[in-house]
Amino acid sequence: MSDKIPNVDFAIIGGSGTLSSDFPKNFADVEILADNIFFDTPYGRSPAFRLCSVDGKNFLTCKMHGWRSGVTRADSSRQIFWTFREAGVKRILSEGGVGTVNRLLNPRDLLVPDDYLDLSTRKDVQLDGRYLLIMRDALCPELRGNLLMSAKKFFTGRIFERGIYAVTDGRHFESPAEISMLKGHADIVGQSLVPEVYLAREIGACYANLSFAVNYGEGIQVWSHDTMKEIFFDDAHMLGNILLDTVKNTFAAERTCDCLNLRKETLLKEIYNPN
Numbered sequence: 605m606s607d608k609i610p611n612v613d614f615a616i617i618g619g620s621g622t623l624s625s626d627f628p629k630n631f632a633d634v635e636i637l638a639d640n641i642f643f644d645t646p647y648g649r650s651p652a653f654r655l656c657s658v659d660g661k662n663f664l665t666c667k668m669h670g671w672r673s674g675v676t677r678a679d680s681s682r683q684i685f686w687t688f689r690e691a692g693v694k695r696i697l698s699e700g701g702v703g704t705v706n707r708l709l710n711p712r713d714l715l716v717p718d719d720y721l722d723l724s725t726r727k728d729v730q731l732d733g734r735y736l737l738i739m740r741d742a743l744c745p746e747l748r749g750n751l752l753m754s755a756k757k758f759f760t761g762r763i764f765e766r767g768i769y770a771v772t773d774g775r776h777f778e779s780p781a782e783i784s785m786l787k788g789h790a791d792i793v794g795q796s797l798v799p800e801v802y803l804a805r806e807i808g809a810c811y812a813n814l815s816f817a818v819n820y821g822e823g824i825q826v827w828s829h830d831t832m833k834e835i836f837f838d839d840a841h842m843l844g845n846i847l848l849d850t851v852k853n854t855f856a857a858e859r860t861c862d863c864l865n866l867r868k869e870t871l872l873k874e875i876y877n878p879n
């Protein structure tokens with residue numbers, strides 16, 4: 605049976621950065637209002653969501669971008685964003701570990717990307733095609749600014765205020781030749797920003813991402829799986845705190861960004877809305 609979709613303004617899509625912390629259980633000021641809730645969507649049953657509250661501010665969250673075996677990543681994303689649209693979500697934060705492409709970056713550098721490069725081959729990543737999506741400022745400048753303010757409170761390492769996130773399909777990492785090709789075009793590489801940026805724009809929500817470097821791109825430096833494992837377990841709580849602080853500081857503010865104006869009713873109505 606499908607649970608009732610709550611009305612919420614805010615959502616957090618958990619990734620590899622917060623997974624080991626069972627986010628947001630055991631975080632200060634957080635109350636879990638409903639756990640393990642599922643919704644029937646046109647794209648199949650949703651992943652498990654949690655309805656949570658931090659300082660009285662409600663948000664929905666799910667783990668690992670909704671990825672799970674037996675469900676394509678495109679469908680996982682559509683299940684999540686269909687649910688967000690029904691819930692009335694207006695702001696979305698996501699996080700995840702990434703590999704480095706820019707030679708100046710190291711594992712444990714934190715980035716809030718300001719643009720992306722889509723090298724994925726995922727298809728069917730829209731909900732209904734009603735809108736033309738203009739991908740200028742796909743990562744909301746306002747929400748990114750708030751995320752950066754919170755990051756500076758909880759993280760003492762290097763924080764980069766911009767960067768280009770190249771998106772590949774995975775699940776494998778990239779070859780040295782692929783990393784070499786990306787140099788000069790992207791700073792980090794990961795697998796989750798697409799299709800989330802498209803779907804966020806389609807539902808009219810602001811979207812920002814917190815990326816934590818967990819390994820060197822292949823061919824840049826030899827990296828160790830042990831380091832990645834340490835980051836995975838040691839830094840999850842810090843990343844969760846950044847996300848929660850951003851919710852607290854952003855929740856009540858009016859949106860003054862352009863995100864909602866960067867989707868336009870499609871001119872191809874006879875194709876997408878024949879009636």
Ligand SMILES: [Zn+2]
Pocket residue numbers: 744745746747809810811859861862863864
């Ligand atoms: Zn925005």
